[in-house]
Amino acid sequence: MTTKTHDFRATVWQMTLMGLRYLNRRRLRTVLTTLAIVFGVALIFAINLILPSAQEAFKHSMTSITGADLSITSASSESFDPDPVLQQVAGVEHVEAVAGILRRQFSLPTLGGNDSLGSTTQLQLIGVDAVSIQDVHPFVMSEGRFLQPDDTGKAVLPAGIAELAPELGVGTSFPLITAGGLKFYTVVGLVAEQGDLSAPQIYVTLADAQAAFNQPGLINTVEVSVEAGADQAAVAADIQQALGDNYRLNAESNTSNTLAAMQIGFAMFDMLGALALFLGAFLIFNTFRTVVVERRHDLAMLRAVGATRRQITLMIVIESLIQGVIGTAIGLLGGFLIALAGVNFMGKITATYLNRGWLELQLNAPAIVGAVVLGLATALVAGYLPARSAGKVAPLEGLRPASAASVNRAARWSLWINQLERA
Amino acid sequence: MSIIHTESLTKIYGAADQSIPAVHGVNLAVEEGEFLAIMGPSGSGKSTLLYLLGGLDRPTSGRVWLRDADLSALNDDDLSRVRRTALGFVFQFFNLIPVLTAQENVAIPLILDGVPRPEAMKQAKTALTQVGLADRTRHLPSELSGGQQQRVALARALVTTPAVILADEPTGNLDSRSSDEVVQMLRRAVDDWKQTIILVTHDPRIAAYADRIVFLKDGKIVDENHLKGQDQGKADQIRVQLSKVAFS
Numbered sequence: 084m085t086t087k088t089h090d091f092r093a094t095v096w097q098m099t100l101m102g103l104r105y106l107n108r109r110r111l112r113t114v115l116t117t118l119a120i121v122f123g124v125a126l127i128f129a130i131n132l133i134l135p136s137a138q139e140a141f142k143h144s145m146t147s148i149t150g151a152d153l154s155i156t157s158a159s160s161e162s163f164d165p166d167p168v169l170q171q172v173a174g175v176e177h178v179e180a181v182a183g184i185l186r187r188q189f190s191l192p193t194l195g196g197n198d199s200l201g202s203t204t205q206l207q208l209i210g211v212d213a214v215s216i217q218d219v220h221p222f223v224m225s226e227g228r229f230l231q232p233d234d235t236g237k238a239v240l241p242a243g244i245a246e247l248a249p250e251l252g253v254g255t256s257f258p259l260i261t262a263g264g265l266k267f268y269t270v271v272g273l274v275a276e277q278g279d280l281s282a283p284q285i286y287v288t289l290a291d292a293q294a295a296f297n298q299p300g301l302i303n304t305v306e307v308s309v310e311a312g313a314d315q316a317a318v319a320a321d322i323q324q325a326l327g328d329n330y331r332l333n334a335e336s337n338t339s340n341t342l343a344a345m346q347i348g349f350a351m352f353d354m355l356g357a358l359a360l361f362l363g364a365f366l367i368f369n370t371f372r373t374v375v376v377e378r379r380h381d382l383a384m385l386r387a388v389g390a391t392r393r394q395i396t397l398m399i400v401i402e403s404l405i406q407g408v409i410g411t412a413i414g415l416l417g418g419f420l421i422a423l424a425g426v427n428f429m430g431k432i433t434a435t436y437l438n439r440g441w442l443e444l445q446l447n448a449p450a451i452v453g454a455v456v457l458g459l460a461t462a463l464v465a466g467y468l469p470a471r472s473a474g475k476v477a478p479l480e481g482l483r484p485a486s487a488a489s490v491n492r493a494a495r496w497s498l499w500i501n502q503l504e505r506a
Numbered sequence: 507m508s509i510i511h512t513e514s515l516t517k518i519y520g521a522a523d524q525s526i527p528a529v530h531g532v533n534l535a536v537e538e539g540e541f542l543a544i545m546g547p548s549g550s551g552k553s554t555l556l557y558l559l560g561g562l563d564r565p566t567s568g569r570v571w572l573r574d575a576d577l578s579a580l581n582d583d584d585l586s587r588v589r590r591t592a593l594g595f596v597f598q599f600f601n602l603i604p605v606l607t608a609q610e611n612v613a614i615p616l617i618l619d620g621v622p623r624p625e626a627m628k629q630a631k632t633a634l635t636q637v638g639l640a641d642r643t644r645h646l647p648s649e650l651s652g653g654q655q656q657r658v659a660l661a662r663a664l665v666t667t668p669a670v671i672l673a674d675e676p677t678g679n680l681d682s683r684s685s686d687e688v689v690q691m692l693r694r695a696v697d698d699w700k701q702t703i704i705l706v707t708h709d710p711r712i713a714a715y716a717d718r719i720v721f722l723k724d725g726k727i728v729d730e731n732h733l734k735g736q737d738q739g740k741a742d743q744i745r746v747q748l749s750k751v752a753f754s
Contacts, residue, residue, distance in 0.1 A: 093623045097614070104605035384601040387562055388615045388662065389590020391583050478562045478589075482597060482674070 094394060095401065102402035105378070116366045117410040123360030124414025124458040129421035130352045131450035136426055137349075153307040153319055154333045155326070162301035168326065172305055175321045177313035180218035183302035185210040185292040189259065207284045208259070210292020210302075219308045227253040227272030230288055238268035239286040242275055247283065262297035360457055363410070364465035367403055371469035375399070378473075379480055387478040396467075396474035403466020404459065411458030418454065419446075508535035509702050510559060510670055515568035517554050517725075528554040530725035531568070536670070536704060541696040543713040544706045545748055546722035552706045553674055555722065559704060560593050560672040561585045572669060590615045594663030598675040600655040602647040602662075608634060608654075609643040612662045619666070633661035637691055653684025660691055664701070671695070673705045677712050689715050710744035719744065721751040 106113045155172065157163050165183040173181050186209045213230040216222075222229050225242045244251055251257060256269040268287060293299050309318050319332050326332075375382070382395055390398075426444050517529040528551045536542050544552045557563040558570055561577045570577040572592060580588065589595075594615075602611045612630035617623060634643055637657040647655050656676060663671045673692065677685035693715045695701040705716060713719050714733065721729035729751055731744065 091620060093617050093626065094620060096623060097610075097617045100610075101603065101605060108605060380601075381603055384597075384603070385614070385618075386586070387560075387589065387595055387597075387601070388618070389586050390618050391586040393583075394618060479557060482557070482562070482601070 095397070098394070098398040098401045099405065101398065102405050105374075105402060106405060112370060113406065116363070116370045117406045117413075119359060119363030119366045120407060120410025120458055120461060121414040121417060123356050123358075123363050123461065124411050124454045125417035125421055126356030126359055127353055127457060128415055128418030128450060128454035129425060130349050130356060131453060132418065132422035132444060132446065133425045133429070134349045135445050135447060137429055152309040152315055153322065155305040155307065155322070155330050156303060156333070158329050158331050160303070162298050162303040164300065165302040165305070168305055168330070171325045172307060172322055175318065175325055177310045177318045178307055178322070179310045180215065180308040182212055182215040182219040182306050183289070184212075184216065184304045184306060185289060185296060185298060185302045186304055187292075187296055208292055208295060209284055209286050210289040210295075211286055212289050216306075219306045223275045225273050225275035227270070229272055229274075230286060232288070234271070234288050235291060236266070236268055237271045237287065237291075239272045239274055240270055241283055242273040244273070244283050259295065261295035263294055266295065357457075360461045364461045367406065367462055367465035368469065371399060371403060371466050372472070374402075375469050375473045375476070379476055382473050382476040383478050383480040383482065386476060387482070392474035395476065396470045399470035399473045400463065400466050403462050403470065407459045407462025407466075410462065411455055414458055415451070415454055507538060509538040510570070510572050510704075511535035512559070512571070513569045515555070515558055515570060516566050517551075517558055517563065518566045527725050529558060529565075532725070532727055534720065534727065536702060538669075538702055539696060539700045541693065541703045541715065541717045542705065543716035543719045544704065544722060545708065545710075545713055545719055545744075546751065547748075548708075550722040551725040552708075552722055554725075556672050556674050556704065556706045559670075560595060561589055562595075587619075590619050591666055592669045594666060594668040594671040596656070596659050596663050596671065596673040596676045598678040600647065600652070600659050600679075602655055602658055604647055607644050607646060608639060608650065608658045608661075611647070611658055612665050615662065615666050629665055630661070633665040634658070636664065637661045651684070652680050653687055656680060656684065656688050657691065660688065660695075664695060664699075667699075670702045670704060673703065675706055675708070677707065677709060685709075685712065710748060713744050719747075721748065723751055 155168070162185065169181050169183055172178060186207060189206045189208050211230065213232045213234065217229070222239075224239075227239075230237060230239055238257075240251065248257075251270060253270050253272060256267045258265055258267050260266075268285075268291075274286075287295070289302070293301060307318075307322070309315050323330075323332050385395060385398075386392075422444055512532055512534045515529055515532040515534070516527065519526045519528055530551075532555060534555075544555060546552050554563065558565050561570070561572075561580070565578050568578070572588065575588065577585065577588065595601075602608075603614065606614070609627055609630045612633050613623070613626040616626035616629060621629075631640070631643055634640055637660050639654060639657055639661065642650060642654060642658075647658070650658065656679075660676075663673075671692075676692070677688055680688065689712050692703055692705065696703055696717075705712070707713050717733060719731040719733065720727050721731075729747065731747060
């Protein structure tokens with residue numbers, strides 16, 4: 084006798100079992116359909132694992148290269164007397180360190196040959212106070228030493244200059260046409276930074292820069308380091324108030340610009356992941372449309388022996404979800420491995436250019452949840468429409484020969500995708 | 507007391523001037539525990555009548571009563587429930603789920619009705635034993651002969667102990683030995699378990715196992731033959747009667 088206790092789990096379990104067996108009967112098609120979910124989930128998961136690690140490493144590296152939290156110039160962009168400005172800024176609460184610099188862009192005649200800057204046509208000559216600048220910019224040297232207060236005719240170059248002028252190294256010298264005529268600078272050190280190689284940053288002492296630009300005793304930029312944990316915007320407002328309208332404050336924008344560019348780059352990879360998932364959804368949709376036609380007889384038979392429309396819909400949705408679950412699980416694993424390889428590769432880049440030889444992979448809940456939700460939702464949404472169509476199969480359709488028209492219609496719709504799957 | 511009966515049951519296919527009446531104003535009553543055979547020439551509406559009786563198709567007009575329930579008035583969900591609990595089906599082409607074992611195929615109506623799987627599987631095994639397939643429970647349909655598949659389908663129809671079993675040409679795709687086995691089992695279900703069976707067939711030899719035969723022509727009942735108490739082996743007599751109906 085039929086017992087009256089309704090066990091919904093028994094029905095779901097049976098549907099799952101049938102789904103697994105039907106999928107197993109068409110293994111190649113199942114694998115190809117599931118692969119699209121795998122790729123999509125893996126790509127999105129990997130990107131969202133790598134991105135925070137890369138951002139963290141980049142931010143950390145940026146503080147050790149340029150360091151300054153705020154940068155001050157005159158509103159007219161002219162040079163100014165450093166002492167009153169430096170004193171006023173240093174007196175503002177939560178300002179940790181200040182340094183005056185004189186910085187100018189240089190266009191170079193092509194000199195060529197030895198003792199030149201190679202293919203460089205533009206550079207930034209930056210005059211710094213060798214002591215105070217270290218409080219704002221903790222320079223990391225890859226070779227040689229940094230400038231000392233009594234240095235004259237000495238220069239520090241970015242390590243990346245080797246790409247433009249391989250012959251330049253510690254102990255060599257190069258010429259610059261300055262306001263005082265042709266002057267040679269001897270390289271005493273290389274800083275471990277890539278910098279902007281379209282206009283390499285060449286550090287000299289402030290006195291040398293003032294002489295080169297014929298601006299004795301003047302600077303044109305004050306760089307400021309803010310105490311850790313302090314509200315940078317509030318400190319900037321206090322400095323602006325102290326200096327008045329003759330000076331302009333810029334938050335050091337290089338870091339945020341670069342981070343934004345990095346985020347855009349990663350977002351593009353995310354888009355690729357989304358595209359793969361869309362393809363997955365399309366494949367699942369087409370596959371299950373074909374499945375409904377292929378299995379019309381079985382579905383109708385189930386309807387004949389008492390399955391409701393909802394149960395038939397549930398069966399196809401479960402089958403689609405099985406692919407979603409398997410695809411998502413493999414995708415998460417694949418994404419993790421891709422992320423591991425990615426941070427390994429990026430670690431080499433940061434070791435070369437950012438003086439940081441490692442990246443820490445951060446497993447974070449949003450990345451996991453996001454990938455899981457996307458993978459499952461893709462399968463669910465793509466499987467639902469064919470499943471609804473399956474639920475509408477009438478019991479009699481399994482007891483009569485399939486109508487040629489309906490088969491042809493379905494065949495036309497799914498023909499090209501099946502060809503693709505078989506390819 | 508009739509377990510199932512119809513009132514002016516009509517099914518018309520097509521619309522307006524191209525309409526074809528497959529079943530036309532049929533009044534039929536089937537008693538509880540009766541074995542009824544429906545016969546008639548091709549296109550007489552036998553299968554359509556069976557589908558209407560089984561709630562597999564909806565009538566254009568008229569009613570089908572299963573005990574107190576008007577099948578023609580039920581919504582789709584209720585009709586599905588009636589099909590899985592109160593009706594059993596055996597079709598010509600077996601209609602088993604190819605990915606399920608014999609036992610799972612038999613358990614399907616129970617599981618769809620929410621019976622816990624272990625209990626459903628137990629009842630399925632009992633039903634398979636009744637049809638002589640206790641040793642084939644784990645076989646897939648593709649691993650069974652046609653006769654064995656039809657016996658699995660019969661076990662599936664029996665497992666819910668339905669009010670009525672409807673069989674549409676159940677021997678139409680079987681050799682004579684398998685046909686005999688299947689129809690003898692149907693007969694036994696009526697005799698031993700008081701099951702009600704409505705069978706559509708064109709084979710007088712199979713119809714001879716029934717208690718009563720109704721003859722259909724052009725969607726209407728045109729003749730009837732009560733076999734109870736008679737020699738049920740007189741297939742020739744039925745064949746003659748069928749010929750008369752066909753050429754009348």
